[in-house]
Amino acid sequence: MLPETGQIALALALAVALFQGILPLVGSQLNRTRWMLFADRAAILQAVLLIYAFAALTIVFIQSDFSVKLAAMHSHTAKPLVYKITGVWANHEGSILLWVLILALYGAAISMFGRSLPLSLRARALAVQGMLGSGFLAFVIFTSNPFERLFPVPADGLGLNPLLQDPGLAIHPPLLYIGYVGFSVAFSFAVAALLEGRVDAVWARWLRPWVIFAWSFLTLGITIGSIWAYYELGWGGWWMWDPVENVSFLPWLAGTALLHSILTLQQRHSFAHWTVLLAISTFSLAMIGTFVVRSGVLVSVHAFAVDPARGVVILALLLFFTGAALSLYAFRSGTIIRRTQLNIVSRESGLVINNLFLIAATVTVFLGTFYPLLIDAITGEKISVGAPYFDLVFAPMMVALIAVMAIAPMLKWREDSLSRYRKIIFRAGLFVLAAIFLSLLIGRSVLGAIAIGFAAWLIAGTMITLFRRTGGKFSRLRRQPAGTWGFVISHISVAIFTIGVTAMSIGAKEDVGRLLPGENLTVAGYTFTLGELGQGTRDNYEFMGANIAVTKNSRAVTTLWAEQRFYPVRGMVTSEAGFRPSFGATLFAAIGDGGTGADVSKGIIVRAYYQPGVVWIWIAALMMAFAGFISMADQRLRLPNGNERSAPIGLGSGTLVAVE
Amino acid sequence: MNNVMKLIGSLIFAATLSSPSLGQSQIEYPDAIEIRARDVGRQLRCVVCQNQSIEESDAALAADMRRLVRDRLLAGNSEDDIISLMRDRYGDYVLLMPPVQGNTIVLWAGPAAMIFLFLLWWVVSVRAKPVQPSVSTLSDHDAAKLAALRNADL
The missing domain is CATH 1.20.5 (Single alpha-helices involved in coiled-coils or other helix-helix interfaces)
Known part of the structure; x- marks a missing residue:
């Protein structure tokens, strides 16, 4: 009975979303207040219905009701409760349902927190949310129904993929989706503003926290995914330039550009075109991120044909929403007045360069990810684009970006002169030279030292900017707005990130060998000695593991426990690496071979890694997300109370004036 | 990172993990060869894997390819020779750095x-050049009206 009610809730949600997509839009065109107000109620109702549907599916999983096909395919009675719950979104149907649920929750949040917005703007934005909701709800109901029944009912389920039975992967998809889908708010408001013919500072001020929120969650999601891949896949890598990683990185890059554009729009009434276009493209990339991967097109173009219904519907939805938004922009961009006034040395100019490099980086990653598919589809030629390509093409763009990042925040808006900064640049230069010299001594790598130099440049620039904003007075530090702290922490994080990546690139050492207990590998002065193998059974898997004692100069450093797990339900083997994270060098060991029951008399494969700085990569990424949350607390992002909000500050009402 | 792809990649990883020919040839070769071999190996795709180089993969084929790289280096072949040999054998697909x-x-x-x-x-x-904010000029009618107002007795 429960699955059927969930099914009905889904259908009702689709109906509500359809009305939400049409009625308020017509209402705002005809200036009918009641029709516009309908958007608020519809958004909340849609969210309530989807919460119900999602809860119903969760209960199905908890109760192990295998008469529901999805549960039978992806769950199992012998599974810890937490993984029964996370199993809900560890599959295609459930994760799309989660996606739609988050979309509806954002819609409800707009209607609840957006009461201060002009009614027609809110109604239009919610209508766009309703259209997105109806598109993807129809996709769920007609091609990916999570509540489909199964008959005869199997005695037990097929179980969740063991790789997903991990705390990291349990929270990774929700975080990522909160990020991805959060950009739908920017998308909806961009479309609504185009319809209104008004993209102004008030609009930007209201929208900015939502963009920051989505961006921060996306950052968290990507970071958790990276950490998970690190210890679960046991390759000792934090980023593989895998197509799946790349598609989550694309909205991040575009979102970062959006973040900076919307800031400029809010503070300077400029970058309106940038902001609208980036809002549209960021969410489009987020849709690509979710759905292109879900359709299997990334595995190979041929997988696309395996399930043409899903693939084609996804492609159609993507093309429709992106195409419609861009066409609207083409028709209505005239309403965004462009006043060109960009001085070569000004903060705006720095932000333009920031946008240009981030967009170039986005396009590069996009090309590298999708070009092989395109070529294969067109000519049948198979090529690979892997880490060496991305390292070569992507890294220089980031280096150029960092060079500008150190200076731009220091510059004045509108117009500035570099000659004012001669002394500062000289001092920062000395700091950079010292950093390069030191890292040459330690790392003995020219490229590494140059990279560290750029990081030092960024740290110097950021700290000097903070110093100048406080006038060098400690007491004024506390009076800095939250936004300043967000900027300082996030930019310093980029420097730390760079240092971590550099340390990893030049300092990481590894070795692999087939060892018998008592034998060892030596990596970077650390001796990894394999201990006796142990075997056993836990929850729903068997394991074979070993202690690997690490010593340096005969002194014990740590003992790592690495194991292989065998999941009988799926007949799968996974590896759990043992590692000792450290602010210095992380020691990491993984064992491979056969799983339990294999012949281990000839020894097992041991991979030993010495990875300096890898932890800082994640710390920096988490700091970036944290910086986003701090920025959201900025008082300047609050709209004043009262009804005068609909009038743009400092601008005439009516058409908006934007400096571009 | 989407879990499905990771999952598929890892399925392949896990499947290959249990294959018997997990020969890790590296340990048998001199250090100088090993260092060069790893640089070459990172440029070559394990053609049966999901986006892994032969250095990262535990697949049997990757192990064979690793051994081939090392044997060729020992035999005096250059890095470029080996890469073009692999390309002849497996096509452009094997090159992680597209040609x-x-x-x-x-x-x-x-x-x-x-x-x-x-x-x-x-x-x-x-x-x-910055576009000057447009200064609207008065129409003749308005100008006349303004003049009339100015001249009017106050």
């Missing part, structure tokens, strides 16, 4: 061209 040729020109020239165009655009737009 510069007709069907990859977009990949190689695209980003550079884009940056060039962007910077060009930037230079052009920063040089552009």
Whole structure:
């Protein structure tokens, strides 16, 4: 009975979303207040219905009701409760349902927190949310129904993929989706503003926290995914330039550009075109991120044909929403007045360069990810684009970006002169030279030292900017707005990130060998000695593991426990690496071979890694997300109370004036 | 990172993990060969894996390819020789760094061209003269009205 009610809730949600997509839009065109107000109620109702549907599916999983096909395919009675719950979104149907649920929750949040917005703007934005909701709800109901029944009912389920039975992967998809889908708010408001013919500072001020929120969650999601891949896949890598990683990185890059554009729009009434276009493209990339991967097109173009219904519907939805938004922009961009006034040395100019490099980086990653598919589809030629390509093409763009990042925040808006900064640049230069010299001594790598130099440049620039904003007075530090702290922490994080990546690139050492207990590998002065193998059974898997004692100069450093797990339900083997994270060098060991029951008399494969700085990569990424949350607390992002909000500050009402 | 792809990649990983020929040839070779071999290996795709180089993969084929790289290096072949040998055998697909040729020109020239165009655009737009906010001139009718008002007795 429960699955059927969930099914009905889904259908009702689709109906509500359809009305939400049409009625308020017509209402705002005809200036009918009641029709516009309908958007608020519809958004909340849609969210309530989807919460119900999602809860119903969760209960199905908890109760192990295998008469529901999805549960039978992806769950199992012998599974810890937490993984029964996370199993809900560890599959295609459930994760799309989660996606739609988050979309509806954002819609409800707009209607609840957006009461201060002009009614027609809110109604239009919610209508766009309703259209997105109806598109993807129809996709769920007609091609990916999570509540489909199964008959005869199997005695037990097929179980969740063991790789997903991990705390990291349990929270990774929700975080990522909160990020991805959060950009739908920017998308909806961009479309609504185009319809209104008004993209102004008030609009930007209201929208900015939502963009920051989505961006921060996306950052968290990507970071958790990276950490998970690190210890679960046991390759000792934090980023593989895998197509799946790349598609989550694309909205991040575009979102970062959006973040900076919307800031400029809010503070300077400029970058309106940038902001609208980036809002549209960021969410489009987020849709690509979710759905292109879900359709299997990334595995190979041929997988696309395996399930043409899903693939084609996804492609159609993507093309429709992106195409419609861009066409609207083409028709209505005239309403965004462009006043060109960009001085070569000004903060705006720095932000333009920031946008240009981030967009170039986005396009590069996009090309590298999708070009092989395109070529294969067109000519049948198979090529690979892997880490060496991305390292070569992507890294220089980031280096150029960092060079500008150190200076731009220091510059004045509108117009500035570099000659004012001669002394500062000289001092920062000395700091950079010292950093390069030191890292040459330690790392003995020219490229590494140059990279560290750029990081030092960024740290110097950021700290000097903070110093100048406080006038060098400690007491004024506390009076800095939250936004300043967000900027300082996030930019310093980029420097730390760079240092971590550099340390990893030049300092990481590894070795692999087939060892018998008592034998060892030596990596970077650390001796990894394999201990006796142990075997056993836990929850729903068997394991074979070993202690690997690490010593340096005969002194014990740590003992790592690495194991292989065998999941009988799926007949799968996974590896759990043992590692000792450290602010210095992380020691990491993984064992491979056969799983339990294999012949281990000839020894097992041991991979030993010495990875300096890898932890800082994640710390920096988490700091970036944290910086986003701090920025959201900025008082300047609050709209004043009262009804005068609909009038743009400092601008005439009516058409908006934007400096571009 | 989407879990499905990771999952599929890892399925392959896990499946290959249990294959018997997990020969890790590295340990048998001199250090100098080993260091060069790893640089070569990172450029070569394990053609049966999901986006892994032969150095990262535990697949049997990757192990064979690793051994081949090392044997060739021992036999005195250069890095380029080995890469072209692998390319002859497995096609362009084996190269993680796509070769510069007709069907990859977009990949190689695209980003550079884009940056060039962007910077060009930037230079052009920063040089552009600021557009003066339009000062509306009065129509004859309004001017006459204004004049009349000014002349009017107050």
